[in-house]
Amino acid sequence: MLHRTTWVAIPVLGLVLVGSGLGWWGYGQYRERQALAVETENLYENSFHNLATEIDQLQRELGKTIVSGDANRFQEHLRDVWRITYAAQTDAARLPFDLMPMHQTQQFLSQVANSANDWMERQVKPTDASVRKKLETYYAQAGKLNGQLAQLQTTVMNNRLSWQNVNQALRSHRTDNQVVDGFRKMDTQAGTFVESQQRVPSPVRPDTDVLAKQPVVDADGARRAVRQFLDLPPNTALEVQASKAGAPAPVYSVSGAIPAGTLVATVSQHGGHVLSMSITPKGTGGGMVDFSEAEDKAAAWLTAHGFGQVENTTARQYDGWAYYVFVPVRNGAQVVTQSVMVKTDLHTGNIIGYDGTNFFMHPVQNLAPRRFDAAQLRKVLSPSLKVQMQRDVILEDPDKRWVPAVAFYGTANDETYVVYINASTGKEIEVEQLS
Amino acid sequence: MKRMRRACVCAGLAMALGLWAPAAWHIPHQPWRAAEAFTPRDLRYGSEGYDVYELQNRLAYLGYYHGHIDGIFGWKTYWAVRNFQYNFGMKVTGIVDMKTKMKLVAASKGWHYKGPLPDKGAAAKGATGASRTATRSASPARMPSVPGLSQSDLNLLTHVVYAEARGEPYVGQVAVAAVVLNRLHDPRFPHTIPGIVYQPGAFTSVQDGQINLQPDATARKAVLDAVHGWDPSHGAVYYFNPDTATSDWIWSRPQILKIGKHIFTK
Structure with a gap:
């Protein structure tokens, strides 16, 4: 009798043990997940609320700047404005990316930051009329943003909305979510008051097509340009892909297999200039050429390709590849904006890369006279x-x-x-x- | 000392013979001796190797160089060389040619080479001749410094490139790095590399943790190509895989071109 009960009790007890163990483990997992979810939520909340506070501060600081008449203090206020925009940009960047493209809000902040920076650099006087006018516009715009953020803050807090629910709503393409709607609305409004998009100085990547006036070349013209540039036989097969509407300047991507390896080159559609090329070498070659000599060779290569006299400004090497940056010399002065890069495979001594985009996209125009030595x-x-x-x-x-x-x-x-x-x-x- | 001078004379002869010289430098496993560590090649900004190590040591011995003795000819070495050339009445070029080497060796007689040799030691990496094996054996994680970007920025970039585009053609990997750099110049995006990379939802590889995979040398090269100005994406700030993209919004972006599996957009 007793032993039969025991036989039944053992598996039952075992099951109970395993079950409760599983339950305990599962609960632990659940707790962990919850904790993680909360943590993520907190990060979002943190950034969102910080952003709201900072926009509020920005508005107040802009106000103080407008009121200030002291030239020195004016500069200090501008510095504070700049500092706050920086912080606000950081927080705006932490909010979910696909949830609300905060881009235009970012753009506004960036514009204020650039202006403040510019004014500080130029040491503008508080009496400058154009500065005052701009400050007043920014003040009004910050005020609008501030009001919307405050409203959204109230909605979020009153309805206990979670950012993760918002993320989920977005994933399921629901648009009736209040936070989503709130941000979409704010974003369009910010967009309406950014009149002119300020360009971030980027000597590396020009965003206007300065070659637009030059004659257009077709795909065959692009092929010819690349063959000539690299001294390839005329029967070399090259594939040409034209860039689509999104490209800042229309270009061709020319690619193909050449004896040295796999070639990818960029040719401008206007003018047919070879803007850049890169060859992925097949193997790692036998020897090792000298870094110094390869630099002289790269400079000579550029001169032979129509870049005139060039001087080296920087050189680096990594894993058998050498990168040399040259600048053309014009009347004894280095044209630093037109830097050209040449990449050499030190295993073979072959030039396997070149980028002259800056050279073609930044032509020297209306050079101011040199007054000081x-x-x-x-x-x-x-x-x-x-x-x-x-x-x-x-x-x-x-x-x-x-x-x-x-x-x-x-x-x-x-x-x-x-x-x-x-x-x-x-x-x-x-x-x-x-x- | 005599040995060193003999080495220099030999090198001078080699140079005089012009074409013959490069072949001579590439003889593998040449029986180098300590005093002959200076190679006949010129050293200049960007040079690396055990002879740069010697150069730095000699300049430090004379009080011109105060930086790390790392075998990499950087700005500090450059200024030290220029100041040395100036004080010794030579033409100030910043390039260590045979003449500068002779002057330097003569001036630092009390210093004896004890450093790494071409066929052993980590500092031999990247030097003439012996470097091939050194650079091939391990993929060096250290990347050359680039103004405006820290080592951790470069490192983060390689992680993104590897996680996002490791199966892509090389040009596609460079394009991904270029997109991150393009965002750096775009007012709509955060102003730092980590800010861009960790912007929530910006990169799927950050969300699913693939960003933590260890990148390879190819990804590092792709990043270096991008930071040196090569932008195969032609100014793109977004890209997506049309087979897996879940956002309708991304399709509304003006497209630029397709590389491998990714469509790059404005």
Whole structure:
């Protein structure tokens, strides 16, 4: 009798044990998941609320700036405006990406930040009428954003809406969600008051098609250009793909198999210039050519390809590949905006990459006259910079004007910097940290 | 010391022979000796290797160089060389040619080479001749420094490229890196590489954790190509895989071109 009960009890007890174990484990998992979900939710909340606070602060600070009449204090206010826009941009970037393209809000913040930065640089006086007008516009726009964010904040808090529910709503393409709607609405409104999109200075990637006036070449023209550029036999098979409407400047992607490896080149549709090319070599070759010699060879290669006299500004190597950056020289001055990159495979000594986009997309136009020499401009420099080298240069400044300048290379804080001083106005253009 | 000078003379002869010289430098497993570590090749900004290591040591010995002795000819080495050339009445070029080497060796007589040799030691990486095996054996995780981007930025970029495009053709990998860099210049996106990469929902590989996979040398090269200006995406700030894209919005973006499986858009 007893032993029969035991026989029944053992599996039952076992089942109960396993079951409760599973339950305990499952509950633990559930708890963990909940904790994680909460954590994520908190991160979103944090960013969202921070953003709301910062827009509020921004509006107030803009107000104070408008009221301020003291030239020094005015600058301090501008600095605070800039600081707040920076923080707000950081928080806006933390909010779900596909949920609400906060792009236009970001754009607004970026515009205010750039203006504030520009005004601080130029040390504008609080009496400047155009500055005041712009400040007032920004104040009104910040006010609008502020009101909408506050409203949304109330909706979110009163209805206990969770950002993850919002994410879920988005995934299932539901649009009746209040938070989603709130943000969509705000985004369109922000879009309406960004009048002119400010361009971020990017010497590397031009976004206007300066070649637009040059004659258009067809796919065959692109093939011919690449064959000529790389000295390929005329029967080399090359595939051509034209860029679609989204490209900032219409180009052809020319690709094919050539003896050196797999080639991909970019040819401008206007003018048929080979803007860049890259060859993925088949193997890693036998020997190892000298880094220094390869640099001279790369410079000669550029000169032979119509870039004129060039000077090296930087060189790097990684895993058997060498990257050399050159700038063309014009009347003794380096045209730094037109930097051209050449990549050499040190295993074979072959040139396997080139990018001359800057050269073609940034033609020198309306160059201002050179009024100051290096000795005069040296006075503008901070005494903490130990000047090691100076060089006459021409460059396109952040406002897209071509200006003559002197590049002062120097060391400070144990780092190497280059300071560009405008040789036409005597003002500092920018400081770059090189090391 | 005599040995060193003999090495220099030999090298001078080799140079005089012009075409013959490069062949001579590539003889594998040449019986290098410590004092002959300086190679006949010129050294300049960007050079790497055990001879740069020697250069830095000699310059440090003379008080011109105060940086790390790492075998990489960077800005600090460059300024040290220029100052050395200036003080010794030479033409200030920043390039270590045979003349500069002779002057440097003569000036730093008290210093003896104890560093890595071409056929062993980590600093030999990237140097003439012996470097081939060194660079091939391991994929060096350290990437050359690029102004404006930190090592962690570069590292994060390689992780994104590997996680997002490891099955793609090389040009497609460069394009993914270029998209991140294009976002850096676009006011609609965060202003830092981590900000862009970790922007919620921006990259699927961040969401599903693939970003943590260890990238390979190809991904690193793709990132370097992109930071040196190659943009096969032609200014794109988005890309998507048409087979797996779930967002309708992405289809509304003006397209630029297709590379591998990805469509790149404005």
